[in-house]
Amino acid sequence: MAGGRPLLRRLARWADRPATLLAPAGGWLVVFFLVPLLIMAAYSVMPRGTYGGVETGFTLEHYRRFFDPLYLDILRRTVVLSAVCTALCLVLGYPVAYLIARSGRWKNLLLVLVIVPFWTSFLVRTFAMIFLLRDTGLVNAVLLRLGLISEPLILLYTPFAVVTGLVYTFLPFMILPIYASLERMDGSLLEAGALLGAGPVARFRRITLPLSMPGVVAGCLLVFIPALGSFIPSDLLGGAKQMLIGNLVQNQFTAARNWPFGSAASLVVMAAVLVGVVAYLRSRDRAPGGGV
Amino acid sequence: MLSGRTSRWLGAAVGLVYLFLHLPLLILVAFSFNASRFSVDWTGFTLEWYRRLLERPDILHGLRNSLIVGGAATVIATVCGTLFALALGRHRFRGRRTLESLLYVPLVTPEIVVGISLLAFFAALGVALGLATIVIAHVAFSISFVAVVVRARLMGMDRSLEEAALTLGADEVTTFWRVTLPQLLPGVVAGGLLAFTLSFDDYVITSFVAGSGSSTLPVVIYGMVRRTVEPSINAISTIVLVVTTILIYAADRLSRGGAAR
Amino acid sequence: MTSDHPLLEALCAGTLPRREFVRRALAAGVGGGALASLLAACGPAERGDETIPAELERNLTIYNWADYIGEDTVAGFERETGVRVVYDTYESNEDLIAKLQAGARGYDLIVPSDYAVRVLRALDMLAPIDRTLLGHWGHLAPGFVDRPFDPGNRFTVPYLWGVAGLAYRSDRVPAPDSWAVFHDPTWRGKMTQLDDMREVIGGWLLYRGRSPNSRVPAELADAKTDALRAKRNLKSYLSSPVKTQLIAGDVWIAHLWNGDTAQARMEHPAIAFAVPREGGMIYLDSMAVPRTAPHKRAAHAFMDYVLRPDVAATIADRTGYGSPNADALALQQRPVRMDDTEALDRLQYQDDLGEATALWDRIWTEIKAG
Numbered sequence: 001m002a003g004g005r006p007l008l009r010r011l012a013r014w015a016d017r018p019a020t021l022l023a024p025a026g027g028w029l030v031v032f033f034l035v036p037l038l039i040m041a042a043y044s045v046m047p048r049g050t051y052g053g054v055e056t057g058f059t060l061e062h063y064r065r066f067f068d069p070l071y072l073d074i075l076r077r078t079v080v081l082s083a084v085c086t087a088l089c090l091v092l093g094y095p096v097a098y099l100i101a102r103s104g105r106w107k108n109l110l111l112v113l114v115i116v117p118f119w120t121s122f123l124v125r126t127f128a129m130i131f132l133l134r135d136t137g138l139v140n141a142v143l144l145r146l147g148l149i150s151e152p153l154i155l156l157y158t159p160f161a162v163v164t165g166l167v168y169t170f171l172p173f174m175i176l177p178i179y180a181s182l183e184r185m186d187g188s189l190l191e192a193g194a195l196l197g198a199g200p201v202a203r204f205r206r207i208t209l210p211l212s213m214p215g216v217v218a219g220c221l222l223v224f225i226p227a228l229g230s231f232i233p234s235d236l237l238g239g240a241k242q243m244l245i246g247n248l249v250q251n252q253f254t255a256a257r258n259w260p261f262g263s264a265a266s267l268v269v270m271a272a273v274l275v276g277v278v279a280y281l282r283s284r285d286r287a288p289g290g291g292v
Numbered sequence: 293m294l295s296g297r298t299s300r301w302l303g304a305a306v307g308l309v310y311l312f313l314h315l316p317l318l319i320l321v322a323f324s325f326n327a328s329r330f331s332v333d334w335t336g337f338t339l340e341w342y343r344r345l346l347e348r349p350d351i352l353h354g355l356r357n358s359l360i361v362g363g364a365a366t367v368i369a370t371v372c373g374t375l376f377a378l379a380l381g382r383h384r385f386r387g388r389r390t391l392e393s394l395l396y397v398p399l400v401t402p403e404i405v406v407g408i409s410l411l412a413f414f415a416a417l418g419v420a421l422g423l424a425t426i427v428i429a430h431v432a433f434s435i436s437f438v439a440v441v442v443r444a445r446l447m448g449m450d451r452s453l454e455e456a457a458l459t460l461g462a463d464e465v466t467t468f469w470r471v472t473l474p475q476l477l478p479g480v481v482a483g484g485l486l487a488f489t490l491s492f493d494d495y496v497i498t499s500f501v502a503g504s505g506s507s508t509l510p511v512v513i514y515g516m517v518r519r520t521v522e523p524s525i526n527a528i529s530t531i532v533l534v535v536t537t538i539l540i541y542a543a544d545r546l547s548r549g550g551a552a553r
Numbered sequence: 554m555t556s557d558h559p560l561l562e563a564l565c566a567g568t569l570p571r572r573e574f575v576r577r578a579l580a581a582g583v584g585g586g587a588l589a590s591l592l593a594a595c596g597p598a599e600r601g602d603e604t605i606p607a608e609l610e611r612n613l614t615i616y617n618w619a620d621y622i623g624e625d626t627v628a629g630f631e632r633e634t635g636v637r638v639v640y641d642t643y644e645s646n647e648d649l650i651a652k653l654q655a656g657a658r659g660y661d662l663i664v665p666s667d668y669a670v671r672v673l674r675a676l677d678m679l680a681p682i683d684r685t686l687l688g689h690w691g692h693l694a695p696g697f698v699d700r701p702f703d704p705g706n707r708f709t710v711p712y713l714w715g716v717a718g719l720a721y722r723s724d725r726v727p728a729p730d731s732w733a734v735f736h737d738p739t740w741r742g743k744m745t746q747l748d749d750m751r752e753v754i755g756g757w758l759l760y761r762g763r764s765p766n767s768r769v770p771a772e773l774a775d776a777k778t779d780a781l782r783a784k785r786n787l788k789s790y791l792s793s794p795v796k797t798q799l800i801a802g803d804v805w806i807a808h809l810w811n812g813d814t815a816q817a818r819m820e821h822p823a824i825a826f827a828v829p830r831e832g833g834m835i836y837l838d839s840m841a842v843p844r845t846a847p848h849k850r851a852a853h854a855f856m857d858y859v860l861r862p863d864v865a866a867t868i869a870d871r872t873g874y875g876s877p878n879a880d881a882l883a884l885q886q887r888p889v890r891m892d893d894t895e896a897l898d899r900l901q902y903q904d905d906l907g908e909a910t911a912l913w914d915r916i917w918t919e920i921k922a923g
Contacts, residue, residue: 005463012465021379022391025372025435029394032432033406036413040405043412050908051676052654070915074922092309099306112544117313119486119540121493123510124529127517128316131323131526135803138319141332154742157789171313200298221400229402232496236517239789240748243922246404253408253500255647255750256914257654263412266405277400330801353639411655420658504614504659505639515642519619519794 037270044263052257062264071248071265078245079272081159082227085166086174089223090216092167093174097215098208100175101182111179118172126236129165130156133237157239165233170226174219181215182208225273245269317533324526341527351528353505354512361423361508362491365430370484372431373438374476380439381446398436406433407500414501421503429501430491437490438483445479478546485543489536605683610848613855614639616649616660618838619793620816621713621874623867630858636851644792645749653678653843661846662855664712666836667702668751671905673841679708680842686853689860697837697877709839710856711877713812713869716900717752717834720799720807720814724823729806732760732829735783745798746783746808748790750917751903752834753780756808759832765901768909773916780920790921799824811889815873828899835900837877 014020044062046054065071100110117125132138133155140152155161185208193203231246243251245265252262327336345351379385380392398406410429414421453475457467495510502511509532516525615627619642627638641660643649646669653660654676665673673679684690687710697711719729726740735744746753755765757776767773788804796817798804807814814826840859842852858864865881875889882888906913 005465008465009463012468016378016382016464016468018379018383018385021375021383025376025439026391026394028368028372028431028435029398032410032413032428033398034394036409037405039416040409040412048911050910051672052650053676070919070922074918077922092312095302096306096309099302112541113310113314115544116537116540117317119489119493120317120536121495121510121513121529121532123493123495123513123517124320124532125317127513127525127529128320130517131320132316136330136332136801138323138332154788168312168316171309225400225402229404231404232514239787240791240921241784241787241789243918246402247921248918249404249408251918253411253655254651255645256910256917257647257651258911258914259412262408266408269402270405273400273402330797350640415654415656419656421656422659500655503657504616504641506659507641515619518644520797522797 040263041267043260044267046260048258048260052259054260062261063268065261066264066268074243074248075245075269075272077242078228081163081166081244082224085163085170085227086220086223088163088167089171089174090220093171093219094178094216097175097178097182097212100179101185114172114175114179118176122169122232125169126165126233129161129168129237133161133164156237157241159238159242161237162233162242165237166227166230169233170223173222173226177218177222178212178215181212181218185211221276224276228269228273320526321530321533324523324530326523326526329522341523342531344524345527345531348524350507350512350515351509354507354509357423357426357506358492358509361426361430362488364427365434365491366484366488368427369431369434369438369487370480373435373483373487374442374480376435377439377442377446381443395436395439398433399440403433403494403496407497410497411500421501421506423503423506425501425503426498426506426508429497430487430494433497434487434490437486438480441483441486442476442479445476445482449475482543482546485539485546489539489543493532493536605686605849605853608850609634609636609854610851611635612637612639613661613848613851614641614659615662615855616641616643616652617662617664618642619644620796620813621664621838621872623864623871626859626864626868629864630855633858634851634854636854638855647750650676658843658845659847660843661848661852663841663843664838665709665841666838666903667700668903668905670702670709670839670841674703674708675905678844680844680846680849681707682710682842682856683853686850687857687860689857689862692860692862692865692878692880694877694879700837703839709841710860712838712840712859713872713874714835714837714877715874716811716828717747717756717808717836718811718826718828720795720809720817720824720826722799722802722805722821722823723825725802725805728825728827730827730830732756732779732831734806735786735808736779738786740806741786742788743803743805744783744786744807745788745791745795745804748792750913752808753790753920754913754916755834755903756829757783759829759834759901762831765832765834766904766906768906768912770912773912777916777919781923784920784923810874812872812874815887815889816871818873830899832899832901834903836903 043054045058045060047057047059047061049055096114100107100114103110130137134140135152135154135156137156139155140149143149144152189207189211190203193207198206229246229249231244231250234240234242234244234247240247249262249265249269252258252265256262323332324341325337325339326332326334327338327340328334376395380388380395406429410425410432414425419425449472454467454471457471458464462470493510494508495514498508498511499514502508507515509528513525513528513532516528613636615638617640621642622640627640630636631638643652646666649663649665650669650672653663653673670679684706690710693711697714698706703709719734721729725743734740735746746756751765754773754776757779758765758767758772760779761772761775763769763772763776767776791798791807793809793813795804795807795809796813799807799809799814799817800821809826811826814824818824840856842849846852859868860878862878862880862884865876865878866884869876869878869881869888870886873887873889876882876885882890
C-alpha cells in the first residue's frame with residue numbers, strides 16, 4: 001500500500017458520508033426544482049401588471065378567476081381526455097404486457113421493441129401522426145386508392161387525432177410497468193391455483209389480475225399525469241381548436257403574458273395530480289403482494 | 293398455460309398493437325427518401341432532403357446546441373444522481389424518506405409545470421436565458437432518472453464481493469474503485485445514456501427556458517413541423533430516430549449485461 | 554431481488570412519495586410562498602448599456618417574423634461587414650413581447666408591429682436609435698415616417714407594411730368578398746383563420762362594422778359568437794404555416810396576410826388575395842433595438858443595410874409585402890403600392906388595447922375552448 005493512502009482514505013470516508021453524497025443532487029433539486037415551484041406559488045398570489053409582469057401585492061383573484069365555469073370546463077375536458085387516453089392505453093397495453101411476460105425466449109426482443117418507441121422523441125412521433133392523418137396523407141391516400149372513400153376523410157385537426165396521438169405517445173408508458181409487475185409474479189401461485197381446480201379465466205381474475213394491480217396503477221399514473229399537462233398534441237394535431245389546460249397555461253406564459261394566472265392554474269393542476277398520487281399510495285398500502 | 297386458441301388471439305391482438313407502435317415510424321422513415329414534396333405518391337428515391345438539411349444553418353446550429361447541452365447536462369446529472377443513489381442505497385440517516393420523496397417529485401410533475409416554474413425562477417432572479425439555463429433545467433429533471441436507475445442496479449448488486457475484498461485486506465478506496473464501481477458502471481452508464489436521451493429529445497421545458505440563439509434541435513424541429521409538412525422533416529426525424537434507437541439499445545444492453553456478471 | 558431490467562425499475566422502483574411528504578410540501582409551500590414573494594418583489598431592473606460603441610461588433614442576433622426577409626439579405630450583410638448573424642423567428646407580436654419580458658436578453662434587433670411598439674415603449678424596453686448611423690434614412694417615403702406609435706421615429710425604422718385578408722384557391726372557390734365566408738358550410742373543413750387573437754377578434758369586429766380595437770364588452774361578445782360560428786367550419790387556426798396547406802390543396806380559403814399569400818402564389822399560381830368588403834387590418838412593421846441588446850452598433854449597421862433601395866427591393870419582392878422605401882419601389886419586380894390597394898379606405902390599423910387586454914384574452918380563451 002502506498003504511503004499517501006491515509007489522506008486518500010480520509011477523503012474517501014468524508015466522501016462516503018450521506019451528507020456529501022446527497023449534497024450535489026439534493027442541492028440542485030432544492031434550488032432548481034423546489035424553489036422555482038415556490039416562486040410560482042408566490043406569483044400566483046400577486047397582481048398582474050397592465051402589460052404583463054407582476055406587481056407587488058397579494059390577491060386571490062387569479063384563483064377565483066380559475067374557478068370560473070370557463071376554466072373549470074377546460075380542466076374537466078382535459079381530465080376526461082386524459083382519462084380516455086389512459087383507458088385506451090390500458091386496454092391496448094395490458095395484453096401486450098401479459099404476452100411479453102409469458103414469452104420466454106422472445107422476451108427481451110419484444111421488450112426492446114417496446115422500449116425503443118418509449119424513448120423516441122415525442123415530437124417525432126407526433127409528426128408521424130400528422131404525416132399519416134392529413135387530408136393528403138397516407139391513410140387517406142390508401143383509402144382513396146382502394147376506392148373505399150371518394151373524398152378524403154377529415155382525420156387531422158379533430159379530437160380523434162388528438163386522442164390517437166396521445167395514445168400513440170403514451171402506450172409504452174403503460175406496457176412497461178404492467179410487464180414489470182407481471183414478471184415478478186410467482187408462477188407457482190398459478191400452479192397452485194390450477195391444482196386447486198381453478199380454470200384459466202378464474203386464475204387470471206383472482207390471481208394474475210390482482211397481483212398486477214400495482215403495475216396497472218403505476219402505468220395509469222405514468223400516462224394520466226403527463227397527458228394532463230400536455231399541450232403539443234392539441235396544438236399540432238388538434239389544429240389549435242381545442243384548449244386544454246396545458247394550452248391555457250402555456251398561453252398565459254407566452255402570448256397572454258399573465259404569469260400569475262398561469263401559475264395559479266398550474267398549481268391547481270399540480271394539486272389535482274398530488275391527490276391522484278396520494279390515492280395511489282393508499283391503494284398500494286392495501287394491495288396484496290406488497291411493493292412493485 | 294393458455295389454451296392454443298386464446299394464445300393465438302392474444303398473439304394477433306398484440307401483433308396489431310406492435311404494428312400500431314412501429315408502422316407510423318417506419319413509414320416516416322420510408323418517405324424521407326421520397327422525391328415528391330407534397331404528395332404521398334412515390335416518385336423516386338432520393339437523398340435530396342438529407343442534403344438540404346446540411347444546408348440549413350438553423351438545423352446545424354440546433355444540433356450543435358443540443359449536443360453541448362446534452363453533454364453538459366448528462367455529465368452533471370450522472371454524477372449527482374449516482375452520488376445520490378449511493379447515499380440512499382448504502383446509508384441510513386434521518387430524513388431519508390423525505391429525500392427519497394424529493395427525488396421522485398420531478399417524475400410526477402408535468403413537464404409544463406417544470407418549464408414555467410424555471411422560467412419564473414430565472415425571471416425573478418434576473419438571470420438571462422441561454423444555453424446555461426437550458427442545462428440547469430435538463431439536469432433538474434434528469435437527476436431523478438439517473439438516481440433511480442443506479443439505485444436499482446445498486447439494490448441488485450451482490451455485496452458479498454465487496455465484503456470479500458474488505459476481508460482480504462483491501463481498504464475502502466481500493467474496494468470502491470476496483471470492486472464496487474465496475475459492478476455499478478453499467479447502471480451508471482445506462483443512467484447517463486437515459487439522461488442524454490431525455491435532454492436530446494426535450495422540447496417542452498427547453499421552449500420555456502431557451503434564450504436567443506440557443507434553440508436546440510427539438511425546438512427547430514417543432515418550428516419546422518408547425519410551418520410545413522415536407523420530407524425534410526421526415527429526414528431529420530429519421531436521424532433523431534436512429535440516434536435515439538442506438539443510444540437506448542446500448543443503454544439496455546449495458547444495464548442488462550452487467551447484471552449477468 | 555435482482556432485476557434484469559433496470560430501465561423498467563426506472564418506472565416502478567421502490568417507494569413513491571409518502572403522505573408525510575404531501576403534508577410537508579404543503580407546509581413548505583405556504584411558508585416558502587411568503588419568502589419567495591419577497592424575492593420576486595425585488596425583481597430585476599436591469600438596464601442595458603445605452604451608449605452605442607464606436608466599433609462594429611462581431612456578432613448580431615436578429616429576431617424577426619418567420620418568412621419575413623429576402624433570401625440573400627442576411628448572407629449579403631455578413632459578406633459585406635464580416636458580422637456573424639444568428640437569426641431566430643417568431644409568429645406573433647405577443648410571442649415577441651412575451652419572450653422579451655421573460656428575460657431573453659440576447660436579441661439585438663426585433664421587428665414589432667405598430668401596436669406592439671406602443672407596448673414595448675410603455676414597458677421601456679426599446680433603446681433609442683441613433684439616426685446619424687443610418688445614412689440611407691432619406692429613401693423612406695414620408696407617409697410611413699413619424700407615425701403615431703413612434704413620433705419622430707426615436708425608436709423604430711419602418712420595415713414592411715402589409716394587410717390581413719382572405720387568401721384563396723381561385724381554382725377551387727369563387728372569390729370570397731366577406732368575412733361571412735367563414736360561416737358558409739359549403740367550404741367546411743377547408744378554411745382556416747390566423748392563430749392570432751388580435752386578427753381573429755379584430756376581423757369579426759370589422760364584420761359588424763365596429764372598430765377592431767374595441768373595448769366594449771357587448772361588441773366583443775358579438776365577435777365571440779361570430780368567431781365560434783365560424784370555428785365549426787374551420788379546419789384549424791394556423792398562421793403562416795398555412796401556406797404549404799394552400800399550395801397542397803388541404804386548405805382552400807385562409808385568413809392570411811397579403812405577403813404570405815404572394816409567397817404561396819409563387820409556388821401555385823391559382824392562389825389569390827382579397828380584402829373583405831367590411832374591412833381588413835393594415836399594419837406597419839418596424840425594426841427596433843431592445844434596451845438590453847448587446848450589439849447595438851451591428852444592429853444599426855443592419856438597419857442601414859436594409860434601408861438601401863436595392864436591399865429593400867429584394868426583401869419586398871421575396872416577402873410579397875409593401876416596402877416603405879420609396880426608392881425601392883422603382884427597383885422592384887413585383888411592387889405593392891399603397892394606391893394599388895383601392896381597399897385602402899376599408900383598412901384599419903391595430904391599436905394598443907391597454908387595460909382591455911385581459912378582456913380580449915378571456916374572449917380568445919372562450920373562442921379557443923368553445
